[in-house]
Structures are given as C-alpha cells and as structure tokens.
Amino acid sequence: MSSGFFIHPSIFFFAGMAVLPFLKGIQRNVFLVILPLIALATVVNIDPGQYASLKITTLELIMGRADKMSLMFAHVFTLMALLGTIYGMHLKDNWQIIAAWGYVGSALGCVFAGDYLTLFLFWEGLMVTSVCLVFLRKNRASLRAGYRYFLVHTAGGLALLAGIFLLYYHTGSLAFGPFEPNNASWAVYLIMAGFLLNAAVPPLHAWLPDAYGSATVVGSVFMCAYTTKTAVYALARAFPGFEILIVLGVIMALYGVVYAVLENDARRLLSYHIISQVGYMVTGVGIGTAMSLSGTCAHAYAHILYKALLFMGVGAVLEVTGKSKFSELGGLWRYMPYSLVFTLIGGLSISAFPGFSGFVSKSMVIAGAWQSHLIWAALGLTLASAGTFLHTGLKVPYFIWFWKERPPFDPPKKEAPLNMQIAMGLTAFFCIFIGVRPQALYSMLPFNVEYHPYTLYHVMESWQILLFTMLGFFLLIKKLTPEPLIGLDVDWFYRKGGGLFLKFCKGVLAKVENGLIMNIHQTFFLPLMKIIASFCSWNDQKVVDGIVDGTASSTLTLSSRLANALQSGLLYRYLAAMLTVLAAIIGATLWLTQWIK
Amino acid sequence: MFFVKALSYTILVLLVVTDLFVPREHPHFIGDFIPGFWAVFGFTSCAMIIVVSKWLGKKFLFRPENYYEDENSEETNGYV
Numbered sequence: 001m002s003s004g005f006f007i008h009p010s011i012f013f014f015a016g017m018a019v020l021p022f023l024k025g026i027q028r029n030v031f032l033v034i035l036p037l038i039a040l041a042t043v044v045n046i047d048p049g050q051y052a053s054l055k056i057t058t059l060e061l062i063m064g065r066a067d068k069m070s071l072m073f074a075h076v077f078t079l080m081a082l083l084g085t086i087y088g089m090h091l092k093d094n095w096q097i098i099a100a101w102g103y104v105g106s107a108l109g110c111v112f113a114g115d116y117l118t119l120f121l122f123w124e125g126l127m128v129t130s131v132c133l134v135f136l137r138k139n140r141a142s143l144r145a146g147y148r149y150f151l152v153h154t155a156g157g158l159a160l161l162a163g164i165f166l167l168y169y170h171t172g173s174l175a176f177g178p179f180e181p182n183n184a185s186w187a188v189y190l191i192m193a194g195f196l197l198n199a200a201v202p203p204l205h206a207w208l209p210d211a212y213g214s215a216t217v218v219g220s221v222f223m224c225a226y227t228t229k230t231a232v233y234a235l236a237r238a239f240p241g242f243e244i245l246i247v248l249g250v251i252m253a254l255y256g257v258v259y260a261v262l263e264n265d266a267r268r269l270l271s272y273h274i275i276s277q278v279g280y281m282v283t284g285v286g287i288g289t290a291m292s293l294s295g296t297c298a299h300a301y302a303h304i305l306y307k308a309l310l311f312m313g314v315g316a317v318l319e320v321t322g323k324s325k326f327s328e329l330g331g332l333w334r335y336m337p338y339s340l341v342f343t344l345i346g347g348l349s350i351s352a353f354p355g356f357s358g359f360v361s362k363s364m365v366i367a368g369a370w371q372s373h374l375i376w377a378a379l380g381l382t383l384a385s386a387g388t389f390l391h392t393g394l395k396v397p398y399f400i401w402f403w404k405e406r407p408p409f410d411p412p413k414k415e416a417p418l419n420m421q422i423a424m425g426l427t428a429f430f431c432i433f434i435g436v437r438p439q440a441l442y443s444m445l446p447f448n449v450e451y452h453p454y455t456l457y458h459v460m461e462s463w464q465i466l467l468f469t470m471l472g473f474f475l476l477i478k479k480l481t482p483e484p485l486i487g488l489d490v491d492w493f494y495r496k497g498g499g500l501f502l503k504f505c506k507g508v509l510a511k512v513e514n515g516l517i518m519n520i521h522q523t524f525f526l527p528l529m530k531i532i533a534s535f536c537s538w539n540d541q542k543v544v545d546g547i548v549d550g551t552a553s554s555t556l557t558l559s560s561r562l563a564n565a566l567q568s569g570l571l572y573r574y575l576a577a578m579l580t581v582l583a584a585i586i587g588a589t590l591w592l593t594q595w596i597k
Numbered sequence: 598m599f600f601v602k603a604l605s606y607t608i609l610v611l612l613v614v615t616d617l618f619v620p621r622e623h624p625h626f627i628g629d630f631i632p633g634f635w636a637v638f639g640f641t642s643c644a645m646i647i648v649v650s651k652w653l654g655k656k657f658l659f660r661p662e663n664y665y666e667d668e669n670s671e672e673t674n675g676y677v
Contacts, residue, residue: 262658378625386646468638480647
C-alpha cells in the first residue's frame with residue numbers, strides 16, 4: 001500500500017447512478033457536468049502507487065493499481081464520460097445516462113484492477129451495463145441484438161474466468177501482469193481469448209457492428225469508447241510481445257476496411273472501422289517494444305475521442321432524421337452544416353491527416369513496426385489507413401451530406417440539439433489539440449520514447465497516400481453507390497445457426513422421437529411394464545396384504561389381552577403396581593447417587 | 598467545376614514533383630527511396646480495397662436487408 005492521493009474514480013460514477021433519479025431540471029444538468037469533471041480532476045491528481053488492496057486468506061485483491069498506463073486510460077475514460085454525458089443531456093429519461101455511468105465506472109474498475117479476479121468482476125459489469133444501452137433503444141431489432149451481444153460476451157467472460165481459475169490452480173497467483181510469450185499455458189490462452197473477444201478480433205468480432213448499430217444514439221457513443229479499449233488495455237498489460245497478436249492485428253485492420261465497403265448503415269460502417277483501428281493497437285501490443293506499446297496507448301487515447309466524435313455526428317443525423325442508412329440519406333448539408341463540420345474533423349482525425357489527432361498516434365504504431373523490421377505489417381497497416389480515409393473521411397460525409405441535391409425524404413429543417421453540438425465541438429477541439437500539440441499526449445505515455453511525427457518526409461508521405469486515395473475515391477465513385485444490402489459476417493453462424501438448430505429439433509429430433517423412440521416404447525417397453533405391473537399387483541394383494549392383515553389381527557388380540565390384565569378395576573392390584581414402581585425409583589436413585597460419589 | 602478539377606490535379610502533380618527533393622532521413626525499405634512511391638501506393642490501395650471488397654460482396658456476401666428477419670418472423674408478436 002502506498003501513501004498518496006487516491007480515490008477510486010469509479011465511486012463517483014456508481015454514486016452518481018443512485019443520485020441522478022432524484023434530481024430535476026437545472027440541478028440535474030449541472031450535476032451531469034460536475035460529476036464527470038470531479039472524476040477527471042481526481043484522475044489527474046492521483047499519485048502513482050498501489051492502493052485499496054484487500055487480503056482474503058491467500059488471495060490479494062487490488063482495486064487501485066495506479067501507474068502511468070492505467071492513469072492514461074483512466075484520463076481518457078473520464079474525459080470521454082464528460083463529453084458523452086453532455087451529448088446525452090437532452091434525454092428526458094435518465095436510464096441511458098445511468099447505464100452509461102455504470103459502464104464508465106466498470107471500465108475504470110478494469111483499468112485500476114491489479115489482479116485478475118477484480119478485473120473479471122468489473123469486466124462483467126462492463127457487459128451488463130452496456131447491454132442496457134442496446135436494450136434502451138426499445139425496438140425489436142435492438143432487443144434481439146442485445147441478447148446476442150449478451151450471450152456472446154457471456155461466452156467470452158466464461159473463457160476468461162476459466163483461464164483465471166486454471167492460472168490460479170497452476171501458479172497460485174492472480175497478479176494482473178505480463179505473461180511470458182515463450183511458455184504460455186492453456187490458462188494464458190483462455191485469458192487471451194476472453195480479451196480478444198472484447199477487442200473484437202476476427203472471428204470473435206461480429207457482436208460489435210451488430211450491437212453498436214442497434215444501440216441508442218447516446219449509447220453507441222459511449223459503447224464505441226470503452227469495451228474495446230478496456231480490452232486493448234488488458235492486452236497491453238498481459239500480452240506484450242505475443243507475436244500472434246501482430247498477425248491478428250494486421251488481419252483485423254484490413255478486415256474492418258473490407259467490410260466497411262459493403263456496409264450501407266453509417267453506424268455499422270463506423271463499427272467496422274473500430275475493428276480496423278483496434279487492429280493497429282493489437283499489432284502494437286504484439287510487437288511489444290516501448291515504441292509500439294506507446295503507439296498502442298497513444299492511439300487508444302486519440303481513437304476514443306475521434307471515434308466518439310464520428311458516432312456523435314452520425315448519431316445527430318439519426319436523432320434528427322431517424323435515418324442512418326446511406327441509401328436513404330444525402331443532401332443534408334443545407335440543414336445540418338455544423339454536424340457535417342464536426343464529422344469531417346472526426347474523419348480527418350481517424351484518417352491521420354497532418355494536424356489532427358490520428359496523425360500523431362497511428363504513425364507511432366507504424367513506426368514501431370518499421371523499427372522492428374516488420375515490413376509486411378507496416379505496409380498492411382498503411383494500406384488499411386488508405387481504406388480508413390476512403391470510408392470514414394470520404395464515404396460517410398459524402399453520402400450523408402452531399403451526393404444528392406436534396407434529401408430523398410422531407411427532413412426536419414433543423415440542426416441537432418444544442419447540447420449535442422456543444423459535445424461535438426468540445427470533442428473536435430480535443431482532436432485538433434492533440435494533432436497540433438502532440439507533446440500533451442506523449443507526456444502521458446507509460447514509456448519514455450523519442451518520437452517526432454512532423455518530419456518533412458512523414459508529412460509528404462501522408463499527403464501522398466491521402467490525396468491519391470481521394471483521387472481513387474472520385475474516380476471509382478460509381479462503384480461505391482450505396483445499395484440497400486447487408487454483407488454476411490460470422491454472426492451468420494449463430495444467427496442462422498440458431499434457426500438451423502431449431503429446424504433440426506423440429507425435423508430430425510421430433511421424427512426420431514415420434515418414429516423410433518415411441519415405436520420401441522410401444523412394442524417393447526410398454527408390454528414389459530405391463531408384465532412387471534401385473535406381478536407387482538399380485539404381490540401387493542397376496543403377499544403384502546396378507547402380512548399386513550395378519551399383523552393387524554394379532555396386534556388387536558394382544559392389546560385386548562393386555563387391557564384386560566392392566567385395567568382390572570381391582571384397587572389392590574393398582575396399589576401393588578404403584579408401590580412396586582415407587583420402590584424401583586427409590587432403588588434406582590440410591591444406586592445412582594452412590595455411583596456419582 | 599473545371600477549375601476545381603484542374604486545381605486538384607495540379608496539386609497532385611506538384612505533390613509528386615516536390616517529393617523528388619524531400620530528404621530521406623530514416624529510410625526503412627526500398628519504397629522510401631522511390632519518389633512518388635506513396636502516391637502510387639495510396640491510389641492502388643484505394644482501388645484494390647474497393648474492387649476486391651465489391652467482388653467479395655457480389656460473389657459471396659451480399660444479401661437483402663431482411664435476410665435475417667424472415668427466419669424469425671413467426672414469433673414477432675409480444676415484442677415492442
């Protein structure tokens with residue numbers, strides 16, 4: 001235990017959940033801003049060290065491991081809580097904010113956890129609270145998507161728990177620290193599987209676009225920030241230098257880009273780009289050098305802000321028009337110009353334009369790959385970044401705000417609510433601030449690395465990639481015309497698989513039951529049972545009843561004789577009996593007292 | 598519109614031309630020595646992503662929007 005300033009920032013959010021329902025009007029709005037601000041101020045002032053540990057026999061649970069890495073993630077988590085809460089301030093019902101705060105509190109709990117059991121506890125909290133943000137959309141599609149999300153994450157959580165138990169059985173320790181890549185056991189890989197599921201690494205990723213595309217407008221702004229980045233934090237803690245993560249990360253980065261081409265729903269497209277962007281972070285963890293791990297942390301920080309900004313922009317359109325499909329949108333620049341500007345800033349940030357936050361963070365991961373001479377990884381990630389600009393920087397703004405002269409429907413001629421615009425403006429400010437003053441971000445990094453993003457060559461390289469991607473976009477724009485289609489992903493296996501299983505039950509299992517088992521039952525077991533039953537009945541009537549009847553009649557005879565002997569009605573017989581009993585008691589007492597002495 | 602197009606193409610050409618004079622401080626592989634390499638890389642990446650993804654979609658992955666709904670439509674009542 002260290003001495004120094006530490007208050008677990010989760011406490012504010014968990015307490016806030018309980019207080020919020022009692023507040024109304026201006027009090028509520030002030031509270032919504034003040035509480036995340038207090039949490040942010042707390043995180044900024046926490047002294048690094050180890051706090052809040054609890055010893056249960058041989059287990060040591062640590063709730064407060066604060067070092068540079070956990071503080072960096074906690075910093076962006078609380079900042080994001082502030083921005084997201086402002087974005088959701090206009091909501092009449094408090095439930096979404098309450099669920100979101102529980103979600104933030106759980107994510108902070110994971111970040112400060114020093115052992116796997118504490119981590120698991122908050123990990124499950126993350127799932128339970130975030131699924132509420134899907135359910136609160138309150139339509140049939142989101143109800144279904146929410147259940148799928150819940151089941152998939154339960155499976156992941158169980159893999160993690162099994163890994164934790166095995167780990168404790170083998171090593172006797174639950175400390176949440178790095179594993180050795182060379183002799184990793186089954187336990188370690190089970191834990192990794194649990195983390196990879198939350199990081200949405202293919203083929204464990206399909207829950208992400210499914211849930212984030214179905215959640216509430218405010219809910220998906222929160223969800224895009226916490227679940228995957230908590231998993232990235234956990235991976236960076238436990239699995240630096242596991243080379244399999246390099247391969248998985250590059251595949252992820254490209255997979256998300258490919259599926260984003262096929263996507264017609266703006267929020268699902270952005271979801272696939274979360275997968276792509278988390279791919280960079282997973283690659284960084286796999287490389288495991290100080291530079292690439294710093295890249296992972298910096299990119300996670302920047303990513304939370306610009307991805308939230310993108311979800312806010314697209315969410316504003318959904319809130320105002322009720323639509324999020326490209327094939328139903330277009331021509332909105334007239335009516336929602338501010339949302340357009342903010343979404344563009346998010347798009348330029350994620351595309352790593354010089355001057356925006358992605359440029360100073362994404363390039364660190366790629367630089368880490370170059371430094372470790374992983375040419376294929378560096379080129380793969382650069383390829384993915386061209387795809388990122390293609391979709392998020394170009395396709396999203398173009399097909400929502402331009403494309404058609406007028407929207408293909410009658411739009412409500414207004415901008416998003418003021419609080420949404422304020423939240424977008426603040427988030428956009430941070431995206432640009434990080435891009436212009438990267439030192440502010442780098443000073444929070446857990447490692448001391450020397451990195452300068454703004455070299456002439458790097459800026460030139462970026463401009464070339466981005467502007468020529470733009471050229472490709474406008475030359476091939478006909479191919480990108482939105483179509484009202486969906487692309488199959490691996491969720492097919494459980495969405496259609498569930499139906500197939502039902503068909504199997506109805507078709508095959510029911511036939512086997514009716515045809516075969518019933519038949520065997522009727523021809524063999526039923527006659528057998530009848531024979532056994534008739535034997536039992538004979539046995540019961542003749543043997544058992546005979547014995548019982550015999551017993552009953554003899555008991556009757558015996559008791560009548562006894563009654564005659566005992567209740568004779570003669571006084572002297574009673575007296576004699578009483579005296580005999582009295583003498584027996586006195587004798588017994590005397591004998592007992594002697595024996596006690 | 599013609600003006601915008603002309604300006605855009607001029608910027609692209611200038612970008613490649615100036616690349617001839619940019620010093621290479623930490624070249625990592627052969628591509629870093631070729632002027633305009635990243636321009637070609639960017640353009641081909643973009644074209645490849647669009648073409649390959651659309652091909653995958655058309656060939657294997659595209660389905661109508663109500664693809665998942667039909668299967669479950671028998672028990673729709675009871676929900677919001």
